[in-house]
Amino acid sequence: MQRAFYNLTQSMLNHQRSLDAISNNLTNINTAGYKKDEIRMNTFQEELILVSNRRKTSGKFVQTYVDTSKSNLEQSSFEFTESPFDIGIQGNVYFNIQGTNGNVYQTRCGQFELDGEGYLCLNDSGRVLGQSGEIYIGNDDFIVDNEGNILSENGEVIEKLRLSYIPENADVTKVGNNLFSYDGDMTIPEDEKYDIIQGCFEKSNVDANKEITSLMETQRLFEASSAVLKYMDTINGRAASEIIKL
Structure with a gap:
């Protein structure tokens, strides 16, 4: 009993x-x-x-x-907005965000904006990271190509998005609603195919x-x-x- x-x-x-x-x-x-x-x-x-x-x-x-x-x-579907600040990813790679607590997190949320100092950020979660650190945009227009390069209007490379690989079956720790922490190797495999798409963001799945x-x-x-x-x-x-x- x-x-x-x-x-x-x-x-x-x-x-x-x-x-x-x-x-x-x-x-x-x-x-x-x-x-x-x-x-x-x-x-x-x-x-x-x-x-x-x-x-x-x-x-x-x-x-x-x-x-x-x-x-x-x-992966979920995309919503196309034509906003240069909305960026989607096709493939198993993630954006990197410098959290306000100093930790680096991964995300698929590509609804970015500029903070008060002109840096590309994800709302209140933190700043978007490039290969050299936080990405400064200022008031200039910019273009993001399919490899993650951020270019000025005249085609000059400003920075490149720092991207990390997380397998679809990986165990991740969710931080908030759209940030993740992963303890595994996040190096992008040479045979991993992905595309960065500007003007859209990935919806929830x-x-x-x-x-x-x-x-x-x-x-x-x-x-x-x-x-x-x-x-x-x-x-x-x-x-x-x-x-x-x-």
Whole structure:
């Protein structure tokens, strides 16, 4: 009975965590460069393993548990704006942002602007980094080519975007809604193909229809687990009362 209570309680916690992730995804559906969160659950069976002949017996119970929370790095579509400050990336490379705390983060959000000192920045997150450091634009017009070179109107190279490679299946740490931190090697492989596209930005990769469907399914599972838990609690209470009477 106690094991059943534990499993149901754990199940409710898992469903609640999924609901939180789905809610956050829907909240950020219009956030440029946002990558949806996925709560991945596995089931495991407790088994007795006979080491001598490596045979496995049937287990005692099956339990669901949260395996990991992971950002889905799948590329999304672009929204074309014709603004020179909007820059998109085709491929598995990321912009680098010098955070206000001094750390460098990666992002797919290409909705840039100029700060008060004329540097290219990502809203309040920090300044965009080039090969030589923070990128100063000032009041001049600029062009970004498909390799990430930033050129003046007369074709002079001002700077080149600092780009980092993150595999699509990588485990990253999300910082805020559209910044990432990655501990792996971010050197761009020689055979990695990518294009920098000025005049557009990458939208979030949240599919509203799928998220709403998942929301309803998870909510039903949460409510079902809650109902069973309440029923078992009632039965347990009655059993305890009968024992006291004895």
